Amino acid sequence: MLISVAVPVPIDKTFDYYLESDEENLIGRRVLVPFGKNKLVGVIVNTSLEDKSGLKIAISLLDEKPVFNDKLIKFLTWISDYYLCSLGETFKAAAPPDFDSEIKSRVNLIISKEQAYAIIDKSKKSKKTQILELLINSSGDLSAQHIKRVVGGSNILANLKELAKLGYIDLYEETFKEIKGRTSKYIKMSDELFNSPDTIESLVALIEKKTPKRALAINLFRVCNPQNEFVKLNDFCEKFKVGKTVIDALIESEVFLFENLPDELDDKVENRLSDKNELNLELSAEQQKSVEFIADKIVNSDNKPTLLHGVTGSGKTLVYMRLIKQCLDLGKTALYMVPEISLTPQLIDRFKSSFPEGLSIIHSRMSPGEKAKEWKDILSGKNKIVIGARSALFAPLDNLGLIVVDEEHDGSYKQDSPAPRYNARDSAIVRANIEKAAIVLGSATPSIETMFNARRGKYDLCEISSRCDGAVLPTLKTIDMLDAKKSGQTYKNFSKELLEKIEDRLTRKEGIILFHNRRGFSSYLQCQDCGYIPQCEHCSVKLTYHKSKGLLKCHYCGYTEKAYKACTLCGSTQVEEMGCGTQMIEEDLIEYFSGKGIDCKIERMDLDTTSKKGSHRRILERFASGATDILVGTQMVAKGLDFERVSLVGIVNADLQLFIPDFRTNERAFQLISQVVGRAGRSGKISGEAIIQTSRPDHVSIKSAAEHSYNAFYEQEIKERLAAAYPPFSRFISIEISSQSIDEAEKHAWEIASSIQQSSALLMLGPTAPHIERIREYYRRIIIIKNIKKHDPSGQIMRLTLRRVLNNYFSKHASSKVRIKIDIDSFNSI
DNA sequence: AGCACGCCGACT
DNA sequence: GTCGGCGTGCTC
Numbered sequence: 001m002l003i004s005v006a007v008p009v010p011i012d013k014t015f016d017y018y019l020e021s022d023e024e025n026l027i028g029r030r031v032l033v034p035f036g037k038n039k040l041v042g043v044i045v046n047t048s049l050e051d052k053s054g055l056k057i058a059i060s061l062l063d064e065k066p067v068f069n070d071k072l073i074k075f076l077t078w079i080s081d082y083y084l085c086s087l088g089e090t091f092k093a094a095a096p097p098d099f100d101s102e103i104k105s106r107v108n109l110i111i112s113k114e115q116a117y118a119i120i121d122k123s124k125k126s127k128k129t130q131i132l133e134l135l136i137n138s139s140g141d142l143s144a145q146h147i148k149r150v151v152g153g154s155n156i157l158a159n160l161k162e163l164a165k166l167g168y169i170d171l172y173e174e175t176f177k178e179i180k181g182r183t184s185k186y187i188k189m190s191d192e193l194f195n196s197p198d199t200i201e202s203l204v205a206l207i208e209k210k211t212p213k214r215a216l217a218i219n220l221f222r223v224c225n226p227q228n229e230f231v232k233l234n235d236f237c238e239k240f241k242v243g244k245t246v247i248d249a250l251i252e253s254e255v256f257l258f259e260n261l262p263d264e265l266d267d268k269v270e271n272r273l274s275d276k277n278e279l280n281l282e283l284s285a286e287q288q289k290s291v292e293f294i295a296d297k298i299v300n301s302d303n304k305p306t307l308l309h310g311v312t313g314s315g316k317t318l319v320y321m322r323l324i325k326q327c328l329d330l331g332k333t334a335l336y337m338v339p340e341i342s343l344t345p346q347l348i349d350r351f352k353s354s355f356p357e358g359l360s361i362i363h364s365r366m367s368p369g370e371k372a373k374e375w376k377d378i379l380s381g382k383n384k385i386v387i388g389a390r391s392a393l394f395a396p397l398d399n400l401g402l403i404v405v406d407e408e409h410d411g412s413y414k415q416d417s418p419a420p421r422y423n424a425r426d427s428a429i430v431r432a433n434i435e436k437a438a439i440v441l442g443s444a445t446p447s448i449e450t451m452f453n454a455r456r457g458k459y460d461l462c463e464i465s466s467r468c469d470g471a472v473l474p475t476l477k478t479i480d481m482l483d484a485k486k487s488g489q490t491y492k493n494f495s496k497e498l499l500e501k502i503e504d505r506l507t508r509k510e511g512i513i514l515f516h517n518r519r520g521f522s523s524y525l526q527c528q529d530c531g532y533i534p535q536c537e538h539c540s541v542k543l544t545y546h547k548s549k550g551l552l553k554c555h556y557c558g559y560t561e562k563a564y565k566a567c568t569l570c571g572s573t574q575v576e577e578m579g580c581g582t583q584m585i586e587e588d589l590i591e592y593f594s595g596k597g598i599d600c601k602i603e604r605m606d607l608d609t610t611s612k613k614g615s616h617r618r619i620l621e622r623f624a625s626g627a628t629d630i631l632v633g634t635q636m637v638a639k640g641l642d643f644e645r646v647s648l649v650g651i652v653n654a655d656l657q658l659f660i661p662d663f664r665t666n667e668r669a670f671q672l673i674s675q676v677v678g679r680a681g682r683s684g685k686i687s688g689e690a691i692i693q694t695s696r697p698d699h700v701s702i703k704s705a706a707e708h709s710y711n712a713f714y715e716q717e718i719k720e721r722l723a724a725a726y727p728p729f730s731r732f733i734s735i736e737i738s739s740q741s742i743d744e745a746e747k748h749a750w751e752i753a754s755s756i757q758q759s760s761a762l763l764m765l766g767p768t769a770p771h772i773e774r775i776r777e778y779y780r781r782i783i784i785i786k787n788i789k790k791h792d793p794s795g796q797i798m799r800l801t802l803r804r805v806l807n808n809y810f811s812k813h814a815s816s817k818v819r820i821k822i823d824i825d826s827f828n829s830i
Numbered sequence: 831a832g833c834a835c836g837c838c839g840a841c842t
Numbered sequence: 843g844t845c846g847g848c849g850t851g852c853t854c
Contacts, residue, residue: 005854009831015854036853037833055854089831126845155846157833814851815831 001026003058004046006087007035010419012803014045014087017058028066028073032059037157039173043091045073067095067379072396075431082430082795083824084802085420093420094394096375097368105144107160108170109135116168127151127159135169144171186230186261187247189221190254194228203255213246218255230261278318278354279325287315290462291322297438298326298401305429307408307454308442310464311708312678313471313642316442317347319464320404321354323440324385328358332401332437333384337424339410340364340389342639345617348387355385362388362395365613390415390424393431400435403428407639408441408450409671411664414827421823425450444678445671445710448717449728470684474649474677476706477690478697481653492588493580498650498691499592502630506593506600510686511623511646512630513637515676516585517656519555519606521547523579527567533578534561534568540774546608547583557776582606585652586632605633638675644683649676654694654702661771663726664827669701670713677705725763727825731787731795733802734826737767738778739818748818749781755805756785761792762801778819 001021004014017033019026026044033042034056041062068076068091080090109116113136120129130151135142148156164171193199200218208215220240225231237244250256283291294306310316320336327334338347343363351359360374360383377383379396386395390413405413405425413424425441432439441450441459454461467473477497484495491499505512524542526533534543536554543552545563552563566573577584586604593600603609603619610616622628624643631637657669673692681688694702704713722729737752739745749767758764765784773780787798802822809820 007853009853011831011853013854017854033854035832038831038853052854155834815833815849817848 002048002050002052002055003031003044004048005031005033005042005058006045006091007033007040007042008088008092009035009040010086010089012086015042016052016055018055019044019058019061021061023061025066026061028068028070029061029063030067031061034059042088043068043073045077045087067396069396069398071434072394075427075434076394078430078434079420079422079427081799083420083422084799084806084822089418090420093391093415093418093422096371104174105157105160106141106172106174107131107135107144107147108141108172109168110170111168119168127156128163131156131159131163132168143174184261185233185258187233187236187251187256187258188225188228188230189218190257191228193255194222211249213243214250217242217246217250221256230259233258275349275353278321278350281318283318283322284315284464284466284468286310286464286466287319287468290319290464291326293460293462294319294323294402294438294440295326298323298330298332301401301436301438303432303436303439305432305439305441305453305459306462307446307450307459308440308462308464309446309451309454309710310442310444310462311467311473312444312675313467313473313682314444314464315468316406316444316464317350318468320406320440320442321351323402323404323438324355327401328355328384330401332399333397334386334402334404335392335395335397335400335428336385336387336404336406337392337413337428338387338389338406339412339639341412341636342407342410343387343389344641345620346642351385351387358382358384360386360388360395362386362392364389364391393422393424393428400431400437403432403437403439404442405440406442409443409445409447409667410639411668411827414825416823416828417821419821421821421826423825426825445674448667448714448721451714452718452728467682471682472684472687473708474680474688474690476677476692476708478692478694478702478706480695480697481693482695491592493585493652493693494588494592495691495693498693501648501689501691502589502650503593503596503598505648506598506629508647509626509629509645510648511626511643512648512650513641513646513676513679514585514589514630514632514650514652515634515637516580516582516632516652517634517672518544518579518581519583519608519634520544520553520581521583521587522577522581525552525563525575526578527570527572528574528576529572530567530570532567532569534563538774538777540772544581545577547577547587556772580653582632582634589630589632600629601627602630602632603628605631605636607634607636610636635672637679638672641679642682643679644685646680646682647686647688649680649688649690651676651690651692651694654692655696658694658696658699658701662828663721663724663732666701666713666720667717669699670705673702673705674708674710725786725788728789730763730789731798731824732826733785733787733798734823734828735783735785736770736780736821736823737783737818738775738780738821740777740779741817742779744818745779745781748813748816748820749783752805752809752820753783755808756783757801759791759797761788761797762786763788 001019003017003019003026005017006014026047029044030041031044032039076090076094077087080087116132116136120132131147134147134150144160160171163169204215204218233247247256251258290308308316324334348361360378362374378386386392386397405428408425415421429439453459479495479497484490489496502512522545524533525545534552536543536559538559539554539556541554541556544555546553550563551560553560567575582604586602589602605619623631651673654673657672677690680690692702692706696702700716737745737749753767756764763786767781767783770780770782787795792798
């Protein structure tokens with residue numbers, strides 16, 4: 001049998017092999033194949049009985065049945081074609097991380113460390129010496145990959161082979177690891193013992209004196225587990241304060257048995273932020289109308305997209321839940337997508353409470369094992385609902401009835417790297433089309449592109465214009481910070497008015513959210529004598545000051561250094577904190593309120609405070625319960641948070657959003673401000689208020705947001721998009737050329753630019769040096785292409801041109817040190 | 831991408 | 843002479 005295999009390499013074609021198998025349904029199953037000198041896991045995308053010479057033989061078939069169905073393969077093929085990415089890499093992006101686990105070489109020292117030490121040549125650092133030294137200093141075997149990383153250079157494998165020939169080391173291949181879900185240790189009492197209470201009692205009596213903890217553990221287990229079922233060791237120990245060593249001893253003496261069993265998700269119902277089944281709640285007339293309109297599409301497999309435009313707090317989630325329920329009732333499956341940042345514990349708990357069974361959650365912080373487990377449960381048909389961020393788009397749901405893309409305007413639906421650089425919202429529309437599923441794009445502030453499509457009838461439009469449960473939109477006030485400063489009505493970064501409002505809510509014990517979209521303490525440090533600002537060594541950006549840890553951090557590459565009190569250039573101690581981040585906001589508030597003798601609990605929610613697993617949930621729990629009065633945060637507080645007690649939202653400095661040189665800046669500012677403001681007054685019980693501090697109260701984004709006027713903003717923005725031929729009137733494509741040498745980057749950028757044929761369908765800008773010229777040691781150049789939709793509706797001309805340009809370039813510069821990154825429908829223009 | 835081959839300069 | 847850097851070409 002001849003099979004065509006998509007292999008995870010950036011080569012735009014599939015590779016053919018022979019497979020010795022007479023099985024059916026080979027398409028969509030994974031195979032291990034020899035590829036060059038490597039062995040890779042690929043996916044079979046085609047089969048035939050044709051006879052072709054010179055083909056290699058596939059090593060082994062890895063799945064018993066397809067893991068990618070026909071529709072998913074068709075969809076991934078579209079992604080690969082549209083975003084100019086190889087099919088194999090697209091499969092790799094779609095599958096859980098260990099699906100493509102290649103076979104890695106490992107190395108083991110087979111002579112003693114002393115012998116090896118005698119062999120190595122101490123006088124010179126040859127590659128072989130370095131490899132042997134590495135092995136001497138390691139406790140076990142090492143992967144060839146690790147050795148390569150440490151020693152560097154290209155011909156490591158050749159050196160390893162020689163060392164193996166000399167009999168110093170063993171070079172062997174890892175066996176292929178099948179994906180397994182995460183397992184945990186579960187225990188139960190030996191059945192024989194459990195069924196004879198007398199024996200247990202005499203045993204307990206016997207050991208009670210010497211090892212009371214063990215005796216207690218036995219008794220506790222009997223009481224809590226009358227059926228003698230397997231219980232999770234961790235849970236048992238935690239609940240009854242029993243040490244794990246105690247259980248280990250009892251396992252050793254065969255009182256308990258243990259087994260490693262697939263882990264059930266931590267589903268401690270009592271800890272949930274929400275526990276009510278929301279499927280029975282009554283809907284407003286507008287909600288009901290939307291549900292009926294879209295439910296019809298599910299029944300009729302109508303894949304024309306629907307834009308659900310509902311103001312913040314209008315109960316869109318409830319609409320989605322009803323629709324998902326519809327799907328299940330029809331025997332279909334459903335996919336609910338949210339931006340990573342709004343995949344909050346609160347949202348997950350709401351869904352778990354309403355759909356206690358058959359729910360898979362997929363997000364980026366899961367371990368490979370956890371992801372593999374979800375994937376398996378979806379594939380087997382056990383789980384029929386998937387909730388997840390961008391990558392959930394590839395969930396192997398069969399018989400898909402509905403896709404919901406919530407907060408469809410959100411930029412995090414666009415993958416930046418690695419390839420494929422897909423937009424999950426746009427791709428979801430294509431998947432819905434292939435699966436004949438209904439699709440809903442939901443937002444309080446739809447993207448300009450989506451609203452444009454709705455207005456010209458390409459999408460249907462459902463509007464919900466009022467909040468549910470009798471809640472009303474918060475009242476808004478914009479404060480001109482320049483005016484306030486002139487009249488002395490400010491304290492540090494706050495207007496007196498905002499501080500008064502905060503104080504008022506503190507006395508009433510109502511919740512306050514302060515939004516400030518910059519983490520760290522200050523933006524940067526600057527020497528007041530010589531003007532020096534510490535820069536990142538690897539990127540052309542200023543380092544951000546994190547005061548609590550006394551560190552300077554680069555938010556682009558993660559580089560961190562200690563912050564010194566004195567200027568590293570001139571030695572002056574006049575180093576000042578410039579700009580302001582969430583840490584400073586927090587500190588200033590503490591200082592202000594403690595100065596007034598007012599008690600207030602403040603917590604920060606940003607990347608720095610939520611990096612630990614579960615910290616996100618704990619911060620929100622404390623805020624929900626009222627243990628925290630003020631939540632200070634970055635974008636993280638802008639989306640999805642739904643707490644009744646929040647009556648005041650403050651945007652400390654709205655200007656931060658306004659001066660980014662990108663054609664989507666105004667749109668993003670409008671959306672962000674509207675979303676943050678929408679956190680206030682979400683129940684009918686407490687009315688909400690929002691304060692926006694800015695120096696540009698007349699800016700279109702701020703003004704429209706302050707007036708709750710999406711339409712005013714849209715009308716203004718669409719005119720500018722048309723005038724400048726930006727999306728939705730064109731596809732915006734960026735080609736990034738980067739190299740450690742600035743001259744190489746420049747040279748190659750011009751070479752590519754000169755090979756692009758401009759036309760009415762293809763306008764080119766650049767190459768130019770981007771806003772941040774260097775990131776992680778690489779100098780960058782950008783070429784922008786506007787693919788005018790009027791002259792190239794399907795984008796076919798553009799893709800053909802770019803493919804030709806890339807093929808031409810790579811045929812000349814194979815494996816060059818210059819990196820080329822092509823981004824269709826890019827979200828970064830800087 | 832990842833690997834090997836082959837050309838060329840540096841170093842014992 | 844040999845080692846290692848780097849450009850070039852190929853992977854069914």
